[in-house]
Each structure stands twice: as structure tokens, then as C-alpha cells.
Amino acid sequence: MAANNGTLDKKGRPVVVVTGMGIVTSLGQGRADNWAALTAGRSGIHQITRFPTDGLRTTIGGTVDFVEAEPFCAPALSENLADIAMAEAIEQSAIGSRGDFPGPLFLAAAPVEMEWPQREELARAVGAPDPSDYHTLLEAAHKGRPDLHERFVFAGVAETLADRYGTKGSPISLSTACASGATAIQLGIEAIRRGDADAALTVGTDGSIHAEALIRFSLLSALSTQNDPAEGAAKPFSKNRDGFVMAEGAAALVLESLEHARARGAKILGVLEGAGERADSFHRTRSNPDGKAIIGCLEAALNDAGIAPEDIDYINAHGTGTPENDKMECLSVEAVFGDHAKAVPISSNKSMIGHTLTAAGAVEAAFSLMTILEGRIPPTINHEIPDPTIPLDVVPNAARDASVSRVLSNSFGFGGQNVSLVIAAEPS
Amino acid sequence: MTSPAPAKPARRDVLITGIGIVSSLGEGLDQHWTALNAAGPNVDNSAFAPYPVHPMVELDLSTQIPKRGDQRQMEPWQRLGTYAAGLALASAGIKDQPEILERTDMIVSAGGGERDVEADSAILTDLLKTNETGLLLNERLSSDLRPTLFLAQLPNLLAGNISIVHKVTGSSRTFMGEEAAGIDAVRTAHARVASRQSDICLVGGSYNAERLDMMLLFELGNYLWREDWAPVWDRIAKGGGLVTGSMGVFLILESADHAEKRGGTPIARLDDVLADRCKRQPGDAAAIAKGQFEALRDRIGDGPLAVLSGATGVEPLASEEKAFLDGLAEQGTDLAVRAVGSRIGHGLEAQFPALVALAALTVSHGSLFPPLDSTGMERESSGSITQALITTWGHWRGEGMALVSRAT
Structure with a gap:
């Protein structure tokens, strides 16, 4: 280690550190506001007012209503949320110069497609024939709407952000469903370890609460229907948990090799020691009852970091609050951590911010770093009725001061894509 | 004082040891070679007129997706991809080797968004007649959307289905972003294998062209060719345009030592993959391509070079690429x-x-199929072909280049 000043890890790879973070969620804009709310146990979940919710089984969400996106469409809000988080992360990192970020962009973004207001607008542009169908829309499209093409191509958001921040090379937009934010970080870690980049900008963003998105998740019976009080709906690890709450947000991390960060005198916020991944082959929305993929994912992350379960001080849970997820996450933690499982605090940020879906892995990685930096573990709120089958220390209802030097942050996605990150304090 | 940067570890050779491909030309490499050497495309000018499409040949899905239940859970683009992934695994000889599949990495380049055209049309028609659009949408979407449709159109669920059907579970990432997603998926898979982050990786994607809803996005930017089919370069004279084609394509990229140990046979070697972006001011894409070609030049031999161009036919981009070539x-x-x-x-x-x-197919045969156009841009090549250069300039964004060589 001495030979390289500690800039290589136990496996001889460049150490990857975080030097900037930006966060926006329904709790607020920026690290400070989010952290204050999160450690106060405040919920960002509320009745949805963006569109009428009459007749819907779920009428609540963690929409970010203070960020403008007019007229609303998911990629527009997702872009604006990512923009806010990226600006804050780059400012904290003080890397590069304005509009000239010295590395690639990895963007976890929700899939985009044309939404109903645009379909309606197109059909009206050609006289709203009765009946209207895709021939109608194509006829309208042929008149030329390059603005809508650029808005709804998958590459659109990343291209705009790559231009604005001057990231290098081809920006990668990715989706591993609810693990996307963590996958973006994992891709950044790998690029730096390969020596392909000295720095990377990894972002997770999701601003896609509109009627159809809400209804789709509702049709999968994935959402909590306990609409009143809204702030009580997200109940991870509770016996009466009944689903997740859709939410919006974004987080950005500036990743650098330790060597690059030191060379420019950057303040190091934490180390990304390891990333582990395992895909499930069991079912499209459920994990294998034996927990094999999730257990393998947790173990792969620990192995990648070269550490033992006892080295983990805190687990930032995926903790969606669906009956299935929390049961499987508990089972996997018990399998991997053994006797140590009961001793490790595990809490779910989603009890307060809801499930920010594509952004969740990134938002929760940022909160994991803040947990280390601030020495305070955010609680799992709404934990009134403990689930006796989940005998873990879920940090119920109130934040807790604790010295935390290493966090395991879990993200498990629909489609069986699982990613865990090991995030540690800067080595002294 | 900082120590000198550690030298980048030596890159290792990346082989293509399996290919699964289905398209309008057929299924598998042999049918594609035969079709590329025969005259004419498989094109349908009428089904989606005025837009010609290259339709998928008929497939017996059950040969790669045995469970009907699995087939029902997918929209066509996912079936094409899952089918092609199965062909690729079979081609590499690892289809029934759980020990290898369990640690096989996967990167999928995916679109998605295939919708229920009937349901959308009915809802749209009613939406245009009401002032209560929000209420109508809530009511109709709740009752008209099939719950499983959501999963069948999610981009990352192609990878999910491949894991479920074929048991590839080492890792799973889905890149989105049209042509650039395909370039970056292959580039990332190549870089991971070359740098020892991965030993073996399944990478590819699929596209179902035979849908009005998928054409809408491209017609918004007036990218589609609206006349009877013509070859790519021939479209330049009439203003240009792209013709979509249904396809499913997966590759197995593998390190040479891993392939050797398990007895895998290389079809070709993937030397390198490069990707970049620009805002498409005139000359931007060509400037990127020139830089990419320079970066590869050391590895390009003296013999004749096949260039498999991904030109879409969209103008003025096709003309710019033609001038570059x-x-x-x-x-x-x-x-x-x-x-x-x-x-x-x-x-x-x-x-x-x-x-x-x-490209791998071409260098493995050691010869190039005949010209595909009538403008004279594409010339006969009678020499032995051991290397193929690939260019792909996305219809809107993304410039990629790769070099494939005969495996030695």
C-alpha cells in the first residue's frame, strides 16, 4: 500500500472516492434541507395534486412540486431534477470548470415515451378526427415536431445534460428498474477502476409521476393504498406494510480516483469500496423465495470490497415497504450476516421520501455518505406495528447518533436486477 | 509528492464466440450469409404504408422460449431479443451450462414502449370529446390497460426475461438511448472483458419495426422514408430517410483464455469499440469518425477492409458519412x-x-458479399477479407466505430 500512497485498493485497483453530492427529493432541494428533514423523521409524502386522482386506489406520492416542468412530462421533470442535483454535486466537488466536467456521464433515468397530453395535442392539430388512432398521430407527426422527437427519444435527457455539463464521451442512459441509481454508480466505479476515466458523474433521476405511471404500478398491486394520512403510508418493515409509495427525486455523485482527487486537493466525502450485483431468474416481479440472487448480491458487494459482514456498521435498506421486498431483504441480511444481523442497524429512507424508483439507488447512496459524515442514522418512520418475522434493528421512528464508518446500501429492481454498494469513510 | 500513475493493466483479446441473430433475412448466421449473397431484401411496402418495413421472418418461438407463459408475458420486441439471446448462447455452446450462465454478465441495449395500439386509440378518441380528460384517463387506463403490459414494455425487462428464460444471472444492465445504447453496450462489454472485469458477457438488443406506435417517434422528426423501398445510398438523391427493420441480435464476448479453457470456438475477434457524441453541426460526425479511424489505424492491416456501415439513409447525415468513407x-x-x-x-x-x-460473419468467411446499392458507392470486392470496420451514426445522436478481425 505504501508504494502507491494508498491510492490502490486491496485488489490493486484504483480507489474510487466521492467528492461531490447533490440531492433533491420531496423533502426539499439540496443536501442540507434533505438531511435536516430526514433526520427529523419528516415525511415528504402527500396527496397528489399534479393531476386529478379521482377514482384511483392510490392518490398519494412523493411528487416534487417545487421544481418547474411546464408543460409537465416525465422526461422534462427528470431532466430538471437531475440538473439541480448535478449542479450541487459539481459545486461541492469543485471539479473541472463550468460546463467542462472531466469525465463521462452515467445517467439512471426512467424509460420515456410520449404521454397523453402530447397525443391529444397531435390529434387536435389534425382536427381530432373521430375515431383517432396512430394513423392520426402519424399524420400530425409528419407535419414535423422535432421538439417532441428530442423530448421523447431515450437519449434526449442525457444528451441535454451532457451538453450542459460538458461531460466527456458518449453519455450512458441506463435502467435496471429500482436498482438503476446504484447501477449508474457501479458503472462509474468500473470505468475508473479500468483506467478509462479519472472522474465520472453518476446520476439517478426520476420525475415520472403521472396518471398512467401511477395506474400501471397500481395494476401490479405494488402501491400502498393507505392514502390517509399520506405521510403514514410508507411503512417499511412494519407488520401492516401494504406497498411502496411512488416518489420523485434525483441525486448526483462526483466519483474520482483517489489519486485524482488528492492531486487536485479535493475534499473526500467517502470511498466506494465495492459494488456487487446478481440477477434473479425466478420471476418478473418477485425474487426467488430462497433469496439466492439477493444473498449473492450482498455477498458479491462484500467480496468486491474485500470485507466481512462484521465490517458493516449500518445497512441502508432497499426497504420499499412491500410485503415481499422487506421479507426477502430481511431473510437475505440474516443469511449473509448471521449472528451479526441483529447487531447492525438497518433503516429505510423510503419511509420518508417514498420510492424514488430509478433515482433510489443514487439518492440512498448519497444519504449513506451523509450518515457516515454526520454520524447519525436516519430512522425508519411509521414503525408502529413491528413485524415479528423481521427481528432486525430498523432504527424505529427516531434518528440515532452513531459512529458509522461503513455502509451497505441495497437496491433491488423489478425484473430481478439487484445491486449493493459498500460505502466507507475516508481512510484516516 | 505523488507516485506515478499505475500503468493500465494490459488489455486482453476479446473474442466473439457466439452470435444469435434473427431479422428479415432469416435466422442464424448461415441464413444471413445466404441472403446477403442473394439479390434483394425482404421488405413490405404495404402493411404500414407509406412506410416500408423489413418484417421478421416467421420464428418457432418455442425453440428458444419453451414456456407459453413466458411468451405471453412479453411484447414482440422482448420475444425477439429473448429468442436471439438463446441462439447466441447455443452458438457459443453454453446454453445448458449453469455454472457458466450463473457468472455470465449481460448488457442489453433496449428501447421499449410498445403500446396497446387498440386501447390507446379508443382512449384517445374519447379523450378528444371530453373536457374532463383527467377523470377519463383515470377511469379508462385503470380498466383498459393490461397489468402485464407494463412489464412487457419496460426496457430492463428484456434482460429480466433473458435471466428468467435462459438463466443468465452474472449481472444485468440495460442501456437506453437508441443507436448509442447499442454502441455503448458493446463498448462496455468489450472494455470489461478486455480489462479482466468480466470473462464472458452476453450483449445485444432487439427491435420490432412492425408497429405504428414505434414509427411515431421517428416521424415527429421526419426521419422516416415514405416511398417504396430503395437501398440506403439511393435514398440520398430523394431527400433521404430511414427504413426500420425487425431484428434481434446478441453476441457472446469472451476472453481468449476463458474460451480456450471451456473449448469455445471464436467466430472473430472484436479489436475495439469507440463511441462519442456531438451536436451534429455540419462536419461534426465526420470529424469524430476521422478521430476514431485514426485511433484504430495501427490495428488495421494492409489488406482490403470491409466497411459495414450503419448508415440510416437520413439526410444530410448519409451524405456526410458517404463523403467520409x-x-x-x-x-x-x-x-x-x-x-x-x-x-x-x-x-x-x-x-x-x-x-x-x-462483420464477424464476413471475416469468418474471408470474403465480402456483393454491393447492396445501385449508386456505385458500393464496389465489388474480390480480395480476401480479414478485417471489417463498423460505423454507426445514430439517426439523431451517437457515433460509434468498431474493428473486427479474423480470429487467429
Whole structure:
């Protein structure tokens, strides 16, 4: 280690550190506001007012209503949320110069497609024939709407952000469903370890609460229907948990090799020691009852970091609050951590911010770093009725001061894509 | 004082040891080779008129997706991809080897968004007649959307289905972003294998062209060709345009030592993959391509070079690419161009993987199939072909290049 000043890890790879973070969620804009709310146990979940919710089984969400996106469409809000988080992360990192970020962009973004207001607008542009169908829309499209093409191509958001921040090379937009934010970080870690980049900008963003998105998740019976009080709906690890709450947000991390960060005198916020991944082959929305993929994912992350379960001080849970997820996450933690499982605090940020879906892995990685930096573990709120089958220390209802030097942050996605990150304090 | 940067570890060779491909030309490498050497494409000018498409050949899905229940859970684009992934695993000889599949990595370049056209049309028609659009949407979407449709159109669920059907579970990432997603998926898979982050990786994508809803996005930017089919370069004279084609393409990229240990046979070697972006001011894309070609030049031998171009036919981009390729020839590179879109059509996320597959096929045969156009841009090549260059300029964004060589 001495030979390289500690800039290589136990496996001889460049150490990857975080030097900037930006966060926006329904709790607020920026690290400070989010952290204050999160450690106060405040919920960002509320009745949805963006569109009428009459007749819907779920009428609540963690929409970010203070960020403008007019007229609303998911990629527009997702872009604006990512923009806010990226600006804050780059400012904290003080890397590069304005509009000239010295590395690639990895963007976890929700899939985009044309939404109903645009379909309606197109059909009206050609006289709203009765009946209207895709021939109608194509006829309208042929008149030329390059603005809508650029808005709804998958590459659109990343291209705009790559231009604005001057990231290098081809920006990668990715989706591993609810693990996307963590996958973006994992891709950044790998690029730096390969020596392909000295720095990377990894972002997770999701601003896609509109009627159809809400209804789709509702049709999968994935959402909590306990609409009143809204702030009580997200109940991870509770016996009466009944689903997740859709939410919006974004987080950005500036990743650098330790060597690059030191060379420019950057303040190091934490180390990304390891990333582990395992895909499930069991079912499209459920994990294998034996927990094999999730257990393998947790173990792969620990192995990648070269550490033992006892080295983990805190687990930032995926903790969606669906009956299935929390049961499987508990089972996997018990399998991997053994006797140590009961001793490790595990809490779910989603009890307060809801499930920010594509952004969740990134938002929760940022909160994991803040947990280390601030020495305070955010609680799992709404934990009134403990689930006796989940005998873990879920940090119920109130934040807790604790010295935390290493966090395991879990993200498990629909489609069986699982990613865990090991995030540690800067080595002294 | 900082120590000198650690030297980048030596890159290792990346082999293509398996290819699964289905398109309008057929199923598997042999049928594609036969079709590329025969005259004419498989094209349907009428079904989606005025937009011609290259339709998928008939497939017996049950040969790669045995469970009907699995087939029902997918929209066509996912079935094409899952089917092609199965062919790729079989081609590499690892289809029934759980020990290898369990640690096989996967990167999928995916679109998605296939919708229920009937349901959408009915809802749209009623939406245009009401002032209570929000209420109508809530009521109709709640009752008219099939719950499983959501999963069948989510981009990352192609990878999910491949894991479920074929048991590839080492890792799973899905890149989105049209042509660039395909370029970056192959680029990332190559970089991971070359740098020892991965030993074996399944990479590819699929596209279902035979849908009005998928055409809408491209017609908004007036990218589609609206006349009877013509080869890619021939479209330039009439203003240009792209013709989409249905396809599913997956590659197995593997380190040479891993392939050797398990007895895998290389089809070709993937030397390198490069990707970049620009805002498409005139000359931008050509400037990127020139830089990419320079970066690869050391590895390009003296023999004739096949260039499999992913040109979409969209103007003015096709003209810019044509000028770039003409320039390479004028500067002394002995090259023979084939715009493969003239036969398989344009498959967005799947296009770059398809070009890599057909480049591997070409160098494995050691010869190039005949010209596909009638403008004279594509010249006969009678020499022995051991290397193929791939270019892909996305219809809107993304410029990629790769070099494929005969495996030695």
C-alpha cells in the first residue's frame, strides 16, 4: 500500500472516492434541507395534486412540486431534477470548470415515451378526427415536431445534460428498474477502476409521476393504498406494510480516483469500496423465495470490497415497504450476516421520501455518505406495528447518533436486477 | 509528492464466440450469409404504408422460449431479443451450462414502449370529446390497460426475461438511448472483458419495426422514408430517410483464455469499440469518425477492409458519412463499403450489435458479399477479407466505430 500512497485498493485497483453530492427529493432541494428533514423523521409524502386522482386506489406520492416542468412530462421533470442535483454535486466537488466536467456521464433515468397530453395535442392539430388512432398521430407527426422527437427519444435527457455539463464521451442512459441509481454508480466505479476515466458523474433521476405511471404500478398491486394520512403510508418493515409509495427525486455523485482527487486537493466525502450485483431468474416481479440472487448480491458487494459482514456498521435498506421486498431483504441480511444481523442497524429512507424508483439507488447512496459524515442514522418512520418475522434493528421512528464508518446500501429492481454498494469513510 | 500513475493493466483479446441473430433475412448466421449473397431484401411496402418495413421472418418461438407463459408475458420486441439471446448462447455452446450462465454478465441495449395500439386509440378518441380528460384517463387506463403490459414494455425487462428464460444471472444492465445504447453496450462489454472485469458477457438488443406506435417517434422528426423501398445510398438523391427493420441480435464476448479453457470456438475477434457524441453541426460526425479511424489505424492491416456501415439513409447525415468513407478511399485505404441497412433495415438499439455480428460473419468467411446499392458507392470486392470496420451514426445522436478481425 505504501508504494502507491494508498491510492490502490486491496485488489490493486484504483480507489474510487466521492467528492461531490447533490440531492433533491420531496423533502426539499439540496443536501442540507434533505438531511435536516430526514433526520427529523419528516415525511415528504402527500396527496397528489399534479393531476386529478379521482377514482384511483392510490392518490398519494412523493411528487416534487417545487421544481418547474411546464408543460409537465416525465422526461422534462427528470431532466430538471437531475440538473439541480448535478449542479450541487459539481459545486461541492469543485471539479473541472463550468460546463467542462472531466469525465463521462452515467445517467439512471426512467424509460420515456410520449404521454397523453402530447397525443391529444397531435390529434387536435389534425382536427381530432373521430375515431383517432396512430394513423392520426402519424399524420400530425409528419407535419414535423422535432421538439417532441428530442423530448421523447431515450437519449434526449442525457444528451441535454451532457451538453450542459460538458461531460466527456458518449453519455450512458441506463435502467435496471429500482436498482438503476446504484447501477449508474457501479458503472462509474468500473470505468475508473479500468483506467478509462479519472472522474465520472453518476446520476439517478426520476420525475415520472403521472396518471398512467401511477395506474400501471397500481395494476401490479405494488402501491400502498393507505392514502390517509399520506405521510403514514410508507411503512417499511412494519407488520401492516401494504406497498411502496411512488416518489420523485434525483441525486448526483462526483466519483474520482483517489489519486485524482488528492492531486487536485479535493475534499473526500467517502470511498466506494465495492459494488456487487446478481440477477434473479425466478420471476418478473418477485425474487426467488430462497433469496439466492439477493444473498449473492450482498455477498458479491462484500467480496468486491474485500470485507466481512462484521465490517458493516449500518445497512441502508432497499426497504420499499412491500410485503415481499422487506421479507426477502430481511431473510437475505440474516443469511449473509448471521449472528451479526441483529447487531447492525438497518433503516429505510423510503419511509420518508417514498420510492424514488430509478433515482433510489443514487439518492440512498448519497444519504449513506451523509450518515457516515454526520454520524447519525436516519430512522425508519411509521414503525408502529413491528413485524415479528423481521427481528432486525430498523432504527424505529427516531434518528440515532452513531459512529458509522461503513455502509451497505441495497437496491433491488423489478425484473430481478439487484445491486449493493459498500460505502466507507475516508481512510484516516 | 505523488507516485506515478499505475500503468493500465494490459488489455486482453476479446473474442466473439457466439452470435444469435434473427431479422428479415432469416435466422442464424448461415441464413444471413445466404441472403446477403442473394439479390434483394425482404421488405413490405404495404402493411404500414407509406412506410416500408423489413418484417421478421416467421420464428418457432418455442425453440428458444419453451414456456407459453413466458411468451405471453412479453411484447414482440422482448420475444425477439429473448429468442436471439438463446441462439447466441447455443452458438457459443453454453446454453445448458449453469455454472457458466450463473457468472455470465449481460448488457442489453433496449428501447421499449410498445403500446396497446387498440386501447390507446379508443382512449384517445374519447379523450378528444371530453373536457374532463383527467377523470377519463383515470377511469379508462385503470380498466383498459393490461397489468402485464407494463412489464412487457419496460426496457430492463428484456434482460429480466433473458435471466428468467435462459438463466443468465452474472449481472444485468440495460442501456437506453437508441443507436448509442447499442454502441455503448458493446463498448462496455468489450472494455470489461478486455480489462479482466468480466470473462464472458452476453450483449445485444432487439427491435420490432412492425408497429405504428414505434414509427411515431421517428416521424415527429421526419426521419422516416415514405416511398417504396430503395437501398440506403439511393435514398440520398430523394431527400433521404430511414427504413426500420425487425431484428434481434446478441453476441457472446469472451476472453481468449476463458474460451480456450471451456473449448469455445471464436467466430472473430472484436479489436475495439469507440463511441462519442456531438451536436451534429455540419462536419461534426465526420470529424469524430476521422478521430476514431485514426485511433484504430495501427490495428488495421494492409489488406482490403470491409466497411459495414450503419448508415440510416437520413439526410444530410448519409451524405456526410458517404463523403467520409470516400475520403478514406481517396487517402489510400483499400475499402469496400456495405450499408447493411439496405438489407436488414434500421434496428435502432439493435443496429450496432447487428453490424458487429455481420462483420464477424464476413471475416469468418474471408470474403465480402456483393454491393447492396445501385449508386456505385458500393464496389465489388474480390480480395480476401480479414478485417471489417463498423460505423454507426445514430439517426439523431451517437457515433460509434468498431474493428473486427479474423480470429487467429
